[in-house]
Amino acid sequence: MDVLSLLSILFVLGGLFFFATATIGLLRFPDFFARLHATGKGDTLAVFLCLIGLAFHEGISLTGLKIVFIAVFMFLAQPTATHAISRAGIKSGLQYWKKKEDSE
């Protein structure tokens, strides 16, 4: 097993770890903004790591270049989409989550 395969496996496994943590955050956090905080950052880093790992596996070619382009595009697009959703949520009046003793 050469170095590129090892790097590819490491990057894809890192991306898989961040996908898992983002999914757990999306399922377990108490309100909309906290869930968005989990998926917005976790999924961005995870998709970046996975795509870079797959590009290492593909090697230098047009396909690898396209994979790197998708990675850069997702790195720009995912925070923008998260920002748009959270701004729509604020403007349509979603309530923030508070601790029980704070709300009393």
Next chain:
Amino acid sequence: MNGFFLVVGLILCFLVFLVLYRVIFGPGVFNRIAAISAIGTKTLIILLIMGFLYNRVEMFVDISMVYALLNFIGCIAAAKYLEMEK
């Protein structure tokens, strides 16, 4: 290497089913949009891994790119529409 990609793809499919809980039961429409966006990013990786498994990655990478663009545009459009809804 193909076995590794197969395992990664299966784990990602399992995670998609976990996120599908938030799409079905999530309170309100914004939770559903956020969860669908998360499913879209996972599907992107699953498509590329399918390309590597079938040895047709030069075809699947274009599908994956279009999927990323559609996911982004759909997310923005839904956010804009629901923002005007109020």
